[in-house]
Amino acid sequence: MPRFSPRTAVILTAFALALCRAVSQAQDSGPGFVLQGEGGLVTVLVLDPSSPSTVFASTARGIYRSADSGAHWESRNRGLEDHSVLALAVDPAAHGTLYATTDTGGVYKSPDGGNRWTEANQGLPSRYVGVVAVQGRAVYAGTEAGRIFRSVDAATTWAELTPPTTRVAVTAIAVDPSNGVIYAGTNSEGVFRSSDAGSTWVHAAPPLSRGTVWGLVIDPTKSSTVYAATHDGLFRSDDAGTTWKGLHKSLRSGNVLALAIDPETPRTLYAATAIGIYKSLDAGSSWAMLNSDLFVTALSLDPSAPAVLYAGTHLGVLKSVDSGATWSPLHLAPNSGLPPGGGATPPDKVPHAPVRAAAVTSSPR
Secondary structure, X not given: OOOOOHHHHHHHHHHHHHHHHHHHXXXXXXXXXXXXXXXXXXOEEEEEOXXXXXXXXXXXXXXXXXXXXXXXXXXXOOOOOOOOEEEEEEOOOOOOOEEEEEOOOOEEEEOOOOOOOEEOOXXXXXXXXXXXXXXXXXXXXXXXOOOEEEEOXXXXXXXXXXXXXXXXXXXXXXXXXXXXXXXXXXXXXXEEEEOOOXXXXXXXXXXXXXXXXXXXXXXXXXXXXXEEEEOOEEEEEOOOOOOOEEOOOOOOOOOEXXXXXXXXXXXXXXXXXXXXXXXXXXXXXXXXXXXXXXXXXXXXXXXXXXXOEEEEEOOEEEEXXXXXXXXXXXXOOOOOOOOHHHOOOOHHHOOOOOEEOOOOOOOOO
C-alpha cells in the first residue's frame, strides 16, 4: 500500500468528495467549465519574485519549471527522486535558490533554479516536513508534533523553536517582514502567533480554533491584516491574529486550499477551493465564482503584473492574463512520453481556447 502524508491524505479525501459532488451536479452545475487538461494534481505552485516569468509546479510526477511564464516546462527532479514534495519556497533575496520539503526526506535545497537538489537536514531530526517559508535571511520548516525549526544560514543548520503545540502537525507558516511576528497554522488546532521569535505562542481564539490551516497570507500593504485558508473556510484577522472573522458566507465550498492577494489592489482576493476559483473585490466580504467543477489546490499571482494569475488544479495548471476573466490550460510535459495527467485527455484533445468565466461585480459597501 502507498504511504501518504497527513496533508496528502486530507487533500485526496477532499478531492474525492469534490469529484463526487461534481458528478452529482453535472446536469445542473450552471456557468463554468470542466477542464480536461494535463499534468495531474498540482499541489504546489510558486513564482520566483526576482524573475516572475519563472514558475514552479509540483505534481505526482515531481517538480516542473517554466522560464517563459508557463509556455514551456521542464522536469526539475535531480536529487528528489522517490520523494513526494509537500512544499516549495523561493528565496527572494538569493536568485535561483529554492527549498522543497518532502514526506520522507526532510528539506532539500537547490542553488540553481531546481537543476539539482541536495538534502539540507543538519539539526533537523524529523524527515516529514510539511511546510517551508523564507523570510529575510531565515528559513522556517514545520513538521509533525507541532515542531518548527529555523535556519539563519540558508538551511545549512537548523535550531528548534518552542513548539506552539505538541499534538498536531504544522501545516502553514507566515512571518511578518515588518516586525518578525510568526504565524503557525496546524492540521486541527487552527493558528498560533508568536511575537518573540518563537519563544512563546498564543492560540487564536474561536472561530479559528480547530480547522486545518492550508495557508496563511499577510496583506502586503497592511501587515496587521492576516488571512487563513482552512478546511472550514476563509478567515481574516485585522489585529495581527488576535481576533478572527469568517469570510466564507458566499463561498459554496468550505474547503479553501489557497489564497492570493493582488499587491496593487489588496482588497482583491482570489480563493482556491475544492469546487473552483472565487474572486472578491472587497477584502473577502463577498465572492463571485470565476469557474466551477475544478478542484483547485494552488494559486500564484505575478507580482510584476497582477492581472496574470496561475492556478494549480486536479488536471494541471491554468493561466489567466486578465484577472481571472478568462483561463487557458498549460501543458506541463507534452514531450515526456508519459500519459498526461495519469490518464487525462491527450494533448490533441485539450481545449486551447481561453475559457470565459463569470463576471465579477463589487458588492455595495
